[in-house]
Amino acid sequence: MNKGAILPLFYLPPIEFFSHLVRSSEILIERFEHFPKQTYRNRTTIQSPNGRLDLTVPVVRGSKAYTPVKDVRISYDLNWQRLHWMSIQTSYRSSTYFEFYENDFAKFYETKAKYLFDFNEAILQLLLKHLKIDKRYNYTAAFEKGYDNFTDFRHTVNPKNYSLHVTKPYFQVFEERNGFLPNLSVVDLLFSQGPQSRLYF
Numbered sequence: 001m002n003k004g005a006i007l008p009l010f011y012l013p014p015i016e017f018f019s020h021l022v023r024s025s026e027i028l029i030e031r032f033e034h035f036p037k038q039t040y041r042n043r044t045t046i047q048s049p050n051g052r053l054d055l056t057v058p059v060v061r062g063s064k065a066y067t068p069v070k071d072v073r074i075s076y077d078l079n080w081q082r083l084h085w086m087s088i089q090t091s092y093r094s095s096t097y098f099e100f101y102e103n104d105f106a107k108f109y110e111t112k113a114k115y116l117f118d119f120n121e122a123i124l125q126l127l128l129k130h131l132k133i134d135k136r137y138n139y140t141a142a143f144e145k146g147y148d149n150f151t152d153f154r155h156t157v158n159p160k161n162y163s164l165h166v167t168k169p170y171f172q173v174f175e176e177r178n179g180f181l182p183n184l185s186v187v188d189l190l191f192s193q194g195p196q197s198r199l200y201f
Contacts (some may be wrong), residue, residue, distance in 0.1 A: 026150075
């Protein structure tokens, strides 16, 4: 097991996030960083019939560079919840385990959370439950540039960065059309492999 890790909260996190979480002896979740744009904090990537599809949770104007991530509010000016849930259903309806988890995930698109941080944490708790990962974590008490004995993943797990994380191949719904796409949202793995997903970390 590796030393501790400091991680942000992500929206339907990529597989790489859970690999770091599982392999680390202690986890710190960042609460006080300034909200960075164009990251997994409010974006996820799933596999659609046409390849990778990014889904972004819009945030309230002003929830930009100088807002602590714990205070960023979700915007409901557009009906993004309907779009996201329809995209997830279209992409995964035919996957092996989607129907087993569908109701649990649907609730996130039927109610309106105020804060992105709370929304992401509720999703993380559900994912930990279904992935059968028994991992406790603590929160940062203030923003620090670095932490002794912790590997900092706040900037490295990023859709703009090429991921060095190697995803063990598994069956994907549209693999014949798109080829195997690594490091998608962990729901891509969960809906395909169900209870066996934990073995892929």
